[in-house]
Amino acid sequence: MTTKTPAQSRPLSPFMLGQYYRFQWTSLLSFGHRITGVGLALGTALVALWLIALAAGPATYEAVAPHIKAWYGQVLLFAWTWALMYHLCNGIRHLFWDVGMGFDLKTAERSGYAVVVVSIVLTAAAWAVAYLG
Amino acid sequence: MAKTSKDLRSPLSRARGLGAAKDGVHHFWVLRVSALALIPLSLWFVFSVACLASGPADFYAVQHWVSAPSVAVALVLFLATALYHSVLGVEEVILDYSTGPARLTLLLASKFLHAIVAAAGIFAVLKVALG
Numbered sequence: 690m691t692t693k694t695p696a697q698s699r700p701l702s703p704f705m706l707g708q709y710y711r712f713q714w715t716s717l718l719s720f721g722h723r724i725t726g727v728g729l730a731l732g733t734a735l736v737a738l739w740l741i742a743l744a745a746g747p748a749t750y751e752a753v754a755p756h757i758k759a760w761y762g763q764v765l766l767f768a769w770t771w772a773l774m775y776h777l778c779n780g781i782r783h784l785f786w787d788v789g790m791g792f793d794l795k796t797a798e799r800s801g802y803a804v805v806v807v808s809i810v811l812t813a814a815a816w817a818v819a820y821l822g
Numbered sequence: 823m824a825k826t827s828k829d830l831r832s833p834l835s836r837a838r839g840l841g842a843a844k845d846g847v848h849h850f851w852v853l854r855v856s857a858l859a860l861i862p863l864s865l866w867f868v869f870s871v872a873c874l875a876s877g878p879a880d881f882y883a884v885q886h887w888v889s890a891p892s893v894a895v896a897l898v899l900f901l902a903t904a905l906y907h908s909v910l911g912v913e914e915v916i917l918d919y920s921t922g923p924a925r926l927t928l929l930l931a932s933k934f935l936h937a938i939v940a941a942a943g944i945f946a947v948l949k950v951a952l953g
């Protein structure tokens with residue numbers, strides 16, 4: 690019995706890239722949703738660690754806090770807020786698609802630009818409100 | 823690359839109509855319901871964290887923030903919803919890029935890790951809020 694069943698001969702993702710699809714910048718946005726999704730999963734684990742350090746008491750918390758305040762902690766924190774705002778905006782775009790809206794090429798391209806702009810505006814707004822408000 | 827059949831699904835899989843995760847549209851649906859709930863929760867959380875980070879952000883400041891009942895409840899909701907959404911989302915990613923034993927291992931690892939992070943995070947919030 691050497692014949693392969695259809696399930697065994699199925700290709701594994703991302704087999705469409707390169708050979709069948711030409712590059713479009715909306716593909717980058719789509720890939721960005723996946724990368725930010727996985728990144729946010731890791732980020733949420735860090736949020737949980739921060740809360741556990743808090744629950745452990747002042748000594749543990751003050752041992753962890755310098756890492757958050759260090760340059761790499763602040764960069765990570767800023768990147769995490771942007772990733773969440775990007776994934777949120779693009780997620781809303783996905784939800785509209787799921788109900789069948791905005792699927793034509795022109796709208797999809799325009800909503801793609803909007804996602805990038807709005808996610809940057811929201812991130813900037815959060816930090817501006819925090820530091821200036 | 824393996825030779826591709828014209829139909830990417832096996833006849834049995836098509837007849838069952840349950841897809842790669844074997845639970846039909848349930849997975850699709852709950853991922854989207856959790857996404858909807860996460861819109862207000864994530865906006866609240868990002869703005870709150872930015873405000874906290876711009877302050878002293880020492881132990882007592884953060885403890886004071888988490889102890890407010892409304893904040894504690896929102897934090898529990900955020901953690902539970904985000905991790906539920908995340909375990910479903912990551913599952914989708916694993917199903918796309920892996921097969922065989924690696925797939926099973928990754929799926930189990932992801933589920934266990936998500937459960938641990940959810941339990942630990944929520945326990946921490948409750949301990950601070952009630953303690």
Ligand code: HEM
Nearest residue numbers: 723726727729730777780781783857860904908911912914
């Ligand atoms: C901490 C918060 C979040 C985490 C950890 C997270 C994680 C993920 C992951 C890992 C995926 C799978 C990505 C993929 O299949 O390519 C995903 C998909 C998705 N997320 Fe999130 N997410 C979060 C917040 C949100 C928010 C706020 C929204 C708001 C609308 C959202 C909407 C979506 C949608 C609609 C999908 C499905 C996309 C598709 O059809 O491929 N997510 N998320």
